[in-house]
Amino acid sequence: MKKIKRVVYCIGGTFNSGGMERVLANKANYLAAQGITVAIVTTDQQQRAPYFTLNELISCFDLGINYTASSNQNILQKGLGYLVKQWRHRRKLRRLLKELKADVVISMFDNDANLLWGIQDGSKKILEAHFSRFKRLQYGRRGLWKRIDAWRSEQDLKVAKQYDKFVVLTEEDKEYWGELPNMTVIPNAHSFAPEQPAALANKRVIAVGRYDYQKGFDELIAAWASVKEVFPDWQLHIFGKGELEEAYRKQIKGLDLQDVVRLCPPTEKIAEEYLSSSIFAMTSRYEGLPMAMLEAQACGLPLVAYACKCGPRDIIVDGQNGYLIPEGDQAGMANALIRLMQDEELRKRMGSNARHESVQFSEEGVMKRWMDLLGQLINKQ
Structure with missing residues (x-):
């Protein structure tokens, strides 16, 4: 059986203090500690430092796409700009992945999700959903943006089907995605387990x-x-x-x-x-x-x-x-x-x-499920 040697994660950036960034740091650090070569590829890092500490053995690459630079533009400008940035993103990511020669590349369901599955670099592809199936419908936007959110929600389902494995976080969310043969449930692990619990005495x-x-x-x-x-x-x-x-x-x-x-x-x-x-x-x-x-x-x-x-x-x-x-x-x-x-x-x-x-x-239990999934994926004929 082949052992997993190289894993690449794709995400917008690691500079935020959010849950997804913490989850990524925890998993990447765990894999690096197991002797696995880990790389993180970002699009909007803009030379900002990761908020959560990363193992010094983890390599970080930013593609400089900067999707967030379009946040204040109108719908037409955003749409045209997004297409151009997706083209640049695909070209740069394909070139980098061919250099990294990963066994598995994992998308955190960011702007890479639409294009990663189609890049032929010899790696298996995993998509992680860190929000619910109906996330986009819950933005609360109105008018044309509401229609766009509904369309993108349908596109999410089509994209998820393209990956070798699609990982959701909860049994509840699994039901919302329907009967996808490539879908599995692996929850997040908590980041720490203090020896003593809170005293629950403070108001x-x-x-x-x-x-x-x-x-x-x-x-x-x-x-x-x-x-x-x-x-x-x-x-x-x-x-x-x-x-x-x-x-x-x-x-x-x-x-x-x-x-x-x-x-x-x-x-x-x-x-x-x-x-x-x-x-x-x-x-x-x-x-x-x-x-x-x-x-x-x-x-x-x-x-x-x-x-x-x-x-x-x-x-x-x-x-x-x-x-x-x-x-x-x-x-x-x-x-x-x-x-x-x-x-x-x-x-x-x-x-x-x-x-x-x-x-x-627990990290031990959750990461065992991830290690099993990675092993099964690269040994699948």
């Missing part, structure tokens, strides 16, 4: 993620207005950054929550922040398999989340390690948080259950 709720439409922190902030009426001594700390930061600050001020809601910058010491908190909250409009929730669970925090597509239903057993709240139910979110705040024994019981459940997302 603090933690939330983590980008300040954007997807993460829906406007919902959580609005819900906190009801929480403050019952527990004015509890704090909500939201760790992240993004385009909606100023809007969130205005919302916090408008609801007179400045003394209890804090917007905190991303930190590489996020484990310490989980361990200093007592509850994890998430009001996302859509997910794939939220890394922040996996990390909070590994730290022994009870979880309260909107039951969005996809991820929360694969992690939370309602009433055991946390609460699943109907999407958009701000009152339900506030009530669940209040219930946990007023009952320390309930917090501890749910936190203990959460930590126990986190074992199924």
